Amino acid sequence: MKSLKLICSIFLLISWMNSHSQNGIENLLSSGLEDANRFANAYTKPGSDAVVYGLANGWYNTAKVKSPGGFEISVIAGVSQIGSNKTSFELDQTDYNFLSFESGPRTQQVGTVFGQNSPDIRMTISEGGQDIGSITLPQGLASENIEYLPNIILQGSIGLPLSTELKLRFLPEVETKDVSSQFYGFGLQHEFTDWIPGFKVLPIAISGFVGYNKFDGEYRFSEQTSLISSTNQSITTDINSWHYAMLVSTKLPVINFYGSLGAVSGSADTRLKGEYTIDAGISEVQGTTLVDPLRLDSSVNGLRATIGTKLTLAFFRLNVDYSFQEFNSLNVGINFGI
Helix, strand or coil: CHHHHHHHCHHHHHHHHHHHHHHHHHHHHHHCHHHHHHHHHHHHHHHHHHHHHHHCCCCCCCCCCCCCCCEEEEEEEEEEECCHHHCEEEEEHHHCCCEEECCCCCEEEEECCCCCCCCCCEEEEEECCEEEEEEECCCCHHHHCCCEEEEEEEEEEEEECCCEEEEEEEEEEEECCCEEEEEEEEEEEEECHHHCCCHHHCCEEEEEEEEEEEEEEEEECCCCCCCEEEEEEEEEEEEEEEEEEEEEEECCCCEEEEEEEEEEEEEEEEEEEEEEEECCCCCCCCCCEEECCEEEEEEEEEEEEEEEEEEEECCEEEEEEEEECCCCEEEEEEEEEC
16 A cells, blocks of 8 residues: 555655654654654655655756647656665764664664664663663665655646746645645746747747745554554645746757756655653653654755756657756656647
């Protein structure tokens, strides 16, 4: 079931990553909010950043905008590469108040949401020289032999007056027993070559683009642990992604080439919600009930370059492009329109 979720669409992918984040992170609350937040932010940040970059994929396949009333429906599928530097982070136990490794040096590489710990890494919760309990650090996607981050996006485009094109992305709200989510986006592309004398006769087009994506999702779970009793547990994610670019492309009858230079910015706000009663933990939290205890914030600002090619056959178009960014991505678009 999890593999099916991963393949189907980007919002289920995010929910699936959240389920990995949940697996073990709630136990960290026994070591106090400061330690739990420090670890959880380092563990989840690569996943949040990857989604922000992934949402910037597939917006365009040419710098030539459509004539007023022209339209195109696109199905865009892509995979983002997970670099080895995103699968682990350095954890120094001296940065934590009540956590220490059960074995090994005080500084070790531990898996992020994209990585894995093989063998398992256990940490001891201790206070005042007394051991309170131990936890196993959560695994990531690599434990399921996943090395790439896929996504599928449905997009519509329509030509407007004044050499402008409107692009829309939308997926209706999804509601299941464990997952609820909603995704939408919009973008504007404006062609400059129509305003430059003499450029209309040249076989190239130049345009500017700005696009915005919004994702809201919630993953609900009910697992209990030996250290914590909890109710109404869930992980919520609120992601915003902006993409700005300058585009250039050829405008030939059948095969064309396009490229862009631009930037990606965005933010992700992930929260662990619910009521968590600490049955065994440090004195600060033991016996208390924490409500909505963790908030994980991540922001992205990075550059992006894309190169691609498009094949046009009447109302059918096929495009392939590759983007160079913090998480490099390969995208394929199937497009229908006039």
